[in-house]
Amino acid sequence: MNETSRISMKVADGVEAPAVRAAAPRGLCTDCGVSRLKDPSACGTACQFIKPDYAATETMVHGRARDPQTEPDELFFGPFKAMWRARLKAPLAGAQWTGITSRLGQRLLEEGAVDAVLTMAPDPEDRWKPMPVIVTKAEGMAAVRGMRMGYAPLLAMLEPARDKGYKRIAVIGIPCQVHALRKIEADFGFERIYVIGTPCSDNTTTANFHEFLALLSDQPETISYLEFRADYKVELRFDDGRRKLVPFLMLPLSDLRTDFWPTTCRTCVDYTNALADITVGYMGGEGEQWLLVRNDRGAELLALLEGEVELSEVRSKGDRSGPVKGFMANTILAAGGLPLRKMPNWLRPIVGRIMPLVGPKGLEFGRARVEMKAIESVLFLRRLHGARMKNMIPPHVWRLAARYGLTPEDGETR
Numbered sequence: 001m002n003e004t005s006r007i008s009m010k011v012a013d014g015v016e017a018p019a020v021r022a023a024a025p026r027g028l029c030t031d032c033g034v035s036r037l038k039d040p041s042a043c044g045t046a047c048q049f050i051k052p053d054y055a056a057t058e059t060m061v062h063g064r065a066r067d068p069q070t071e072p073d074e075l076f077f078g079p080f081k082a083m084w085r086a087r088l089k090a091p092l093a094g095a096q097w098t099g100i101t102s103r104l105g106q107r108l109l110e111e112g113a114v115d116a117v118l119t120m121a122p123d124p125e126d127r128w129k130p131m132p133v134i135v136t137k138a139e140g141m142a143a144v145r146g147m148r149m150g151y152a153p154l155l156a157m158l159e160p161a162r163d164k165g166y167k168r169i170a171v172i173g174i175p176c177q178v179h180a181l182r183k184i185e186a187d188f189g190f191e192r193i194y195v196i197g198t199p200c201s202d203n204t205t206t207a208n209f210h211e212f213l214a215l216l217s218d219q220p221e222t223i224s225y226l227e228f229r230a231d232y233k234v235e236l237r238f239d240d241g242r243r244k245l246v247p248f249l250m251l252p253l254s255d256l257r258t259d260f261w262p263t264t265c266r267t268c269v270d271y272t273n274a275l276a277d278i279t280v281g282y283m284g285g286e287g288e289q290w291l292l293v294r295n296d297r298g299a300e301l302l303a304l305l306e307g308e309v310e311l312s313e314v315r316s317k318g319d320r321s322g323p324v325k326g327f328m329a330n331t332i333l334a335a336g337g338l339p340l341r342k343m344p345n346w347l348r349p350i351v352g353r354i355m356p357l358v359g360p361k362g363l364e365f366g367r368a369r370v371e372m373k374a375i376e377s378v379l380f381l382r383r384l385h386g387a388r389m390k391n392m393i394p395p396h397v398w399r400l401a402a403r404y405g406l407t408p409e410d411g412e413t414r
Contacts, residue, residue: 011121014137015144018160020153028385030176030203030264033132033155034184042187046180049264054274054394061182061275062295066396073363075396076370078274079294083284084311086291094145096227097289100309101172101280102145104196107304108170109138114194115166118157119144119173127224128213129206132157134164147227150206155180158188168192174200175270182275194301197276199283202265208257215252217244230286230365266380269397271373272366277301284314284366318360320368327372328379328404335379374400382412390414 008019024035028049034042044050055065058079068075073083092099105117116136121144123129130148134157135141154177161169168191171181178197185193204212213220216236225237234251236244273279278298284290291311293299302309360368374397381389389412398408 009124011124011131011133012140012143014140015121015133015135017121017131017133018157020132020156023153028264028267028388030262031151031153032177032180033153033157034180036153036156037159042184043180046183048176048179048270049267049388049392051391052179052394054270054396057179057182057275066274068396068399073367075399076367077272077284077292078270080279080292081295081299082293083314084291084293085285085288085314086280086312087288087310088305088308089310090308092142092145094142096145096147096225097282099145100289100291100305101196101198102141103308104278104280104301104304105135105144105170105172106138106141108194108301109135109141111304113304114168114170114192116161116164117141117170117172118154118161119171120148120152120154122146122148126206128209134161134166146225148206149204149209151203152177155184158184162188162190166190170194170196172196172198173273173276174198174203175273175275176200176264176268178273178275179270194297195275195277196301197273197279199272199279199281200268202261204260204262204265208260212256212260215255216246227282230283230361232359263380263384267377267385267392269374269377269393271370283369284363286315286362286365288312290314290366314363316361316363318364320360320364320371323359324368324371324375324404328375328406331372331376331379335376335383371400371403375404375406378406382409386412 009017011017021036023031024040026035026043029035034040034046058065062079064079066074066079074080086100088098088100088103092103095102105119108114109117116134118132118134120130121133123131128148129150130152132152132154133144135144154171154173171193173181175197178195181195210220213223217223222239223236224239225235227235229235232248233245234248236246272292277295278301279292279294281290293302377393377397378401381392393412
């Protein structure tokens with residue numbers, strides 16, 4: 001495990017990409033970085049795909065587990081103290097949305113609340129490939145704005161951050177990274193860790209993502225921005241300033257290779273990053289960002305943006321039942337290795353125009369996505385890794401799936 005897969009490099013002023021070890025071979029793995037630590041055996045206790053205990057970990061992080069009886073939306077989104085639609089009043093250039101996530105990291109460094117921020121920058125040879133970095137200057141956060149796609153060993157940065165003497169850090173990560181972080185953070189002796197989470201439902205390799213871009217444009221190398229929006233469209237931006245909106249139904253998803261989405265992502269039950277101090281995403285925001293303050297430390301983070309962020313009440317419209325049932329029908333086919341049912345090409349533009357008008361929006365859109373992920377996890381695990389179900393699917397996910405007739409079979413629960 002002393003072999004390194006990359007040499008150290010300076011990305012920008014105050015942004016360093018330390019060398020990382022080669023990943024230890026694993027089965028279900030998103031390469032969060034734990035297998036690249038000096039002791040890769042930590043995967044056994046850290047990984048959400050081995051034997052997670054979501055209720056106990058939520059209690060450890062937030063002081064309590066999710067409580068759907070008191071707040072029904074916690075069944076879907078995890079524990080939270082407050083939930084908002086949000087936008088920066090002065091959006092940051094180059095940010096994925098208005099830049100709340102990167103601005104939080106910047107403010108922590110400006111205030112001296114942390115010594116470093118662990119996050120992702122674009123690889124110098126491929127702007128879509130994530131490269132884990134340590135940011136130590138506020139202005140360095142400009143170099144990490146935007147979305148990357150691919151496996152990203154973020155937690156490999158914990159050791160170099162500790163070895164450099166940093167005592168207070170922030171980590172910006174997706175759910176599988178944050179879950180593992182929470183299991184091992186106490187081992188590193190940091191005085192304080194702020195965790196800024198972004199939602200994630202699916203990931204793939206960077207190479208696969210380039211194949212997807214090639215299906216969207218005859219000049220995929222010029223695509224500089226891609227975002228799945230809450231209005232049922234994907235937004236593309238190009239180097240020459242052009243923008244293009246593609247309705248979800250017009251996406252060539254059925255043309256992707258069958259293993260485009262890895263089994264890990266198809267069996268992940270934490271879309272909303274429930275173990276972060278604050279979650280910043282899009283799906284409940286109706287075109288703005290969606291922000292969940294999960295604990296006191298999350299409230300402390302939001303307070304850093306006082307006067308800079310515009311907050312408004314979250315809203316909910318529509319009925320998710322139809323779209324979720326349709327998703328389930330297609331997922332049953334996909335999990336069984338059968339071809340997905342394709343909508344006739346002539347009908348796609350019509351339905352694509354109707355969906356933004358009648359489909360679920362705001363929190364109902366968010367609930368739909370979480371239920372879809374619950375269904376997908378049950379169906380794919382049942383087919384591919386049935387013995388893992390009793391450990392990988394927590395009770396709250398079974399409650400979500402039960403609404404659509406998916407209930408545990410013998411041996412699928414503890």
